[in-house]
Amino acid sequence: MSTTLRSLHLPRGADPLALLDPLAAALSGGPAVVASPDPRVLATVTEAADRAGLPAGTAAIVSTSGSTGTPKRTLLPASALRASADATRAVLGGAGQWLLALPGHYVAGLQVLSRSVFDGTRPVVVPDNAPFDGTAFRAAVARMSGPRRYASMVPAQLALLVDGAPGRPVDATERAADLEALRGLDTILLGGARADETLLHRVRDAGVRVVTTYGMSETCGGCVYDGVPLPGVRAEIADDVIRLGGPVVAGGYLGDPELTAAAFSEHDGVRWFTTSDTGTLDAAGLTVTGRADDVINTGGLKVSATVLARTIEELPGVRNAFVTGLPDPVWGQRVAAWVAGTVPAETIRAHVADRLGGRLAPKVLRRGTRLPMLPTGKPDRQRMIEDLTAEAASTTTAPRAEREA
The missing domain is CATH 3.40.50.12780 (ANL, N-terminal domain)
Structure with a gap:
């Protein structure tokens, strides 16, 4: 039945x-x-x-x-x-x-x-x-x-x-x-x-x-x-x-x-x-500090993706940010960020470098007026990871990738 x-x-x-x-x-x-x-x-x-x-x-x-x-x-x-x-x-x-x-x-x-x-x-x-x-x-x-x-x-x-x-x-x-x-x-x-x-x-x-x-x-x-x-x-x-x-x-x-x-x-x-x-x-x-799977390890330096996102969000003009680690043949992972706001990419990188060190500045960066969202109102993590992965793949020679959405 x-x-x-x-x-x-x-x-x-x-x-x-x-x-x-x-x-x-x-x-x-x-x-x-x-x-x-x-x-x-x-x-x-x-x-x-x-x-x-x-x-x-x-x-x-x-x-x-x-x-x-x-x-x-x-x-x-x-x-x-x-x-x-x-x-x-x-x-x-x-x-x-x-x-x-x-x-x-x-x-x-x-x-x-x-x-x-x-x-x-x-x-x-x-x-x-x-x-x-x-x-x-x-x-x-x-x-x-x-x-x-x-x-x-x-x-x-x-x-x-x-x-x-x-x-x-x-x-x-x-x-x-x-x-x-x-x-x-x-x-x-x-x-x-x-x-x-x-x-x-x-x-x-x-x-x-x-x-x-x-x-x-x-x-x-x-x-x-x-x-x-x-x-x-x-x-x-x-x-x-x-x-x-x-x-x-x-x-x-x-x-x-x-x-x-x-x-x-x-x-x-x-x-x-x-x-x-x-x-x-x-x-x-x-207090929620991050996700158990969001630790980025770049060249042996470990940091929470949530900490990086909150650091970027300290900048006036940034509405919110999503950060993840992408595979890197040299460093293991590279920092990638999807940022909603009007702040220039170099300002974002300089701020992260000043606060947390240059190695943690986003190597792949995408900006737009808002983060991609699911119908629930949650950030669409999978979509952003796919976007950033495609962004990294499209730039094979330059050390930094960026696109505005």
């Missing part, structure tokens, strides 16, 4: 609130929903569920973003989604109405919908039939009625509201109106990508309550708020890698027992997920 699943996908421009009923049914023990940007995935996931079996209590199957490679199909129990919603409600100060500004088939959008189901509220939608902008955002916020008003956003959306679209003149009146709308929200959960500290300070100084979140599909989205784990969630560091435990942890990966065994474990009655991120944990909370 074929497993009964339902697709949590709508074509662009359709009303995402149509997803509430199938999700509510799944959370109440009905057919699980398959959350994916591609409606064809329903058939392949159903085939995988028929082969491997679907664990009891599974409410949603979420495809990870694919920002670092092939997407994985994460099994989210209804109990984990409920635990996440309950903990979020407790930390934020009570149930409220949510703004849906992200696709409902990704974990952050799914969480907006599931929290609404659990809290008995109805979210207000920022239409997706046009690119996200301040006009649509302000109109959506104006339709919210409370009693408390929340939003979940990615840093790229917040930056657009505060600074305007890259490459376009700043409209001071619109920016002021966007800030006023942001202040009208009780809390904005900001996650999905690393947030620029300067942007956070500016927004918070303007009276906007922004809470940074850390988590992933495997933890029902954000489960650490401003460095502090949600109630019931535990964080620990093992061999410099972050591990997250508690009732919000997923049930594993559909049809991939080896990958499940490598990433998930259970001991002392707590289910744990081992992330791909490095970090530190102290009295101030959890």
Whole structure:
């Protein structure tokens, strides 16, 4: 007998609130929903569920973003989604109405919908039939009625509201109106990508309550708020890698027992997920320092790609940066950077050389008005690595490569 699943996908421009009923049914023990940007995935996931079996209590199957490679199909129990919603409600100060500004088939959008189901509220939608902008955002916020008003956003959306679209003149009146709308929200959960500290300070100084979140599909989205784990969630560091435990942890990966065994474990009655991120944990909370696989080794000199990216982002005029190591026949790896901003390449290289040494200055450099992004609002790491690899290959004699996108 074929497993009964339902697709949590709508074509662009359709009303995402149509997803509430199938999700509510799944959370109440009905057919699980398959959350994916591609409606064809329903058939392949159903085939995988028929082969491997679907664990009891599974409410949603979420495809990870694919920002670092092939997407994985994460099994989210209804109990984990409920635990996440309950903990979020407790930390934020009570149930409220949510703004849906992200696709409902990704974990952050799914969480907006599931929290609404659990809290008995109805979210207000920022239409997706046009690119996200301040006009649509302000109109959506104006339709919210409370009693408390929340939003979940990615840093790229917040930056657009505060600074305007890259490459376009700043409209001071619109920016002021966007800030006023942001202040009208009780809390904005900001996650999905690393947030620029300067942007956070500016927004918070303007009276906007922004809470940074850390988590992933495997933890029902954000489960650490401003460095502090949600109630019931535990964080620990093992061999410099972050591990997250508690009732919000997923049930594993559909049809991939080896990958499940490598990433998930259970001991002392707590289910744990081992992330791909490095970090530190102290009295101030959890700090993500980079990815376990982002250490660049160039001629025996090792440095975190995240540290390099943050160094580049210190420069005025740089919106954000992505750094990776590319293979080099002499040095092992060479530093490559994709930079969003207007800063000249030589200024970027000189700044990195001054702060960290000349060997760590980007040898391959690509610039543009913005980083390539996935539909989730996360930087598209795979796309940028491919771009930089092609850039390096196209320059076989010059020691430095650069192109503007």
